[in-house]
Amino acid sequence: MRVPKFIRDNLLLKMTSLNAGVIGLRLVISLFVQRMLAQLVGETGIAKIGQLRNLLQLLTSIGSAGIFTGVVKYVSEHRDDKEQLRKLFSTSFVFVLLGTMLSFMVLFFGAGYLSQLIFDSLEYAYLIKLTSVIVPFIALERLFNGVINGLSKYKQFAKISIVSYVISTGLLVLFLFQYNIDGALVAIAITPVIQLIILLLVFFKVLREYVQFSELSLKIPLAKSLLAFSLMSFFSTVLLNYVEIDIRTMIKNRITEADAGIWTAMTNISKNYLVFSNAIFSLYVLPKFSGIHTQKGFKRELFHIYKTLLPLFGIGMVVVYFAKEYIVALIYPGFTEMVPLFKWQLLGDFIRLASVVVAHQFLAKKLVRSFIFTEVFSLALFFGLARYFVTYYGVEGVVMAHFIRYIIYFFVVLFLVFRYFKKQKAKH
Template sequence: MKIPQFIRGNLLLKMTSLNAGVIGVRLVISFFIQRMLALMVGEAGIAKIGSLRNLMEILSAFASVGIFSGVVKYVAEYKDDKQQLQKLFSTTYVFTVLGTIGVSIILFFGASFLSTQIFDSAEYIYLIKLLAVMVPFICMYRVFSAVVNGLSLYKKLAGIDLISYVLSSILTVVLLLSNNIDGALIAIAITPALQFFVLLFIFLKVLREYLQFSKLSFKIPMAKGLLAFSLMSFFSTVLLNYVEIDIRVMIQNRITMADAGIWTAMTNISKNYMVFSSAIFTLYVLPKFAGIHSKTDFKAELFNIYKTLLPLFGVGMLLIYFLRDYVIQIIYPDFYGMEPLFKWQLLGDFVRLAAIVLGYQFLAKKMVRNFIFSEVLSLALFYGFSYYFAGIYGVEGVVMAHFLRYVVYFLVVFYLVFRYFRKKKNTVDNS
């Protein structure tokens, strides 16, 4: 099918339209999987799956030492400079080897403690030890996908995403039917290996072109630059997922396990449509902002992104809201407590989208202090608001906290980003 001219002439729309097809297929498959999970494992099982996914996000950040965004940025900047790329990949190699070994050892020998802390039971020691074996795959997939993102090879990335998602979904269904909740957890744990091999199959030729494996050295010439991203990743990924695990435990202890599952189900729906934006951020927004140095150009690009993405997301979120009863019946039958959560979750996600676009300027310009301050503030607000509102409104209070947290976050990020350009202008004027 021929792509309309107005889409072909706009790279962001072109990426968005291609991404929409992939996400559309993913959503259909996800709805089917989530329905099966809801019927077979119930709210308690959904809560456990949510905690496992949070743990895997934390492992991904620690094993790769949080350098995903740094690799994206530097590959985008140095893709025509093989010498700089080799320095980048050598540094990445050292970081990831050390990170992988450290995380695998902690998981294997701390399996009993981690199982009790995360799942409130020692019966999942085997799962933690399985993750210890999966850590190298989690790490390599994370790093190689950062290279794909940095090169803006969005068509290849869409293919990798779709194929690996289909394969992991088939695996989940097979193991769920044969081993119930344990099978589902095992399938999720070994998905990174599937993702890695799919990426390698599709992308190996291009990887060899940019990454000369034989010339990798155990040196860290770009350590300082990448460590800044490691620090930012710790606050954005590790703390975020830790807070989500803690809030899930809080709901379980202060309200009910069923409510913890209902909240997790609501966040699952949110993550399914928000994944639509995540690829756009790393493929388009981060490389674009990295190359913009004036306030005028930044405002023009920001307006272009907002006018392209926000209406699309706004319409999509309105459809989800008005069809929420059907969404619950189709995906999470019997999860009746979800209905009041939709308005706050959707409002929060819309504001979050606008804020995250702005916040990518922190990553693009390595504004470490601003990034850490805004992330810590956001997480602290979410944590505090959740505990306060949960005591008054129950599980609905947690999604109210989600909305309020992102309203404040957007205002703070807006101020910090434009203060950066103001300071930069004053520095130029005074020089």
């Protein structure tokens, strides 16, 4: 089928349309799997799965030492400079080695404590130990993913995304029927291994061209540059997942574990459609902002992104809102307490999308202090508001906190980004 000219001439729209097909297929598969999980493991099982997913995301950052964004940035800037790439990957592998060793030791030797902390039971210590062995796969997949994103190989990226998702989902379904909740948790834990294998099968030639494995050394010539991204990753990914684990535990302790599952189910739906925007951020927004150095250029690109993405997301979210009861009945039958949560979650997600686009300027220009301040401020706001509102509104209070948090975050980020450009203009 011939692609319309207005899409062919717009790289962002091309990526968006391609990702729409991939995400659409993922959503269909996800609907099927989430319904199955809801019926077989219930709200409490959904809450446990949410805790494990947060742990894996946390490990994705720690195991790779948080350098994903740095790899994307420097690969996009130096793709033709073999010497700079060699320095980048030599440093990256040292960071990954340190990150995986630290993660393994903490997980393996602290399995009992972490199982009690995350799952409120020693029963899942074996799962924590299994995860410790998977950490190197998580870290390498994240590193190689950074290379692909930096090269903007969005067509191939879409292919491996859907293939690895289908295979890992098939494994999840098989293990779920064989071993119930324990099987589902094990399947989720070993998913990074599948993702790495698929990525290497598709991109081995590309990776070998850019990552000269024989020339890598355990030296860290770009340590200072990548360390900034490690810090930013810690204050975003690591703290974010820690806060989500803590809030889920708080809901369980102050209300019920079933309510923790309701909130997790709501965030699952949110994450399913936001995964679409995440791909766009790393494949398009970050490389694009890295090459823009003036306020005028930034405002022009920001407006271009907004007018392309926001209407698409806005229409999609309106459809989701009016179909919320059908969506709950289809995906999470019996989870009727979710219905009032949609308005706050969707409003918060829309403002979050607008905010995070702007915040990618912090990453593109390595504005470490601004990034860390806004992330800590945002997470502290969410943490405090969620604990306060849950007393008066129950689980709905957590999504209300999500909405209020992003309204405030948006204006803070906007102020700091334009202050940066004013300072740059004053220097010249």
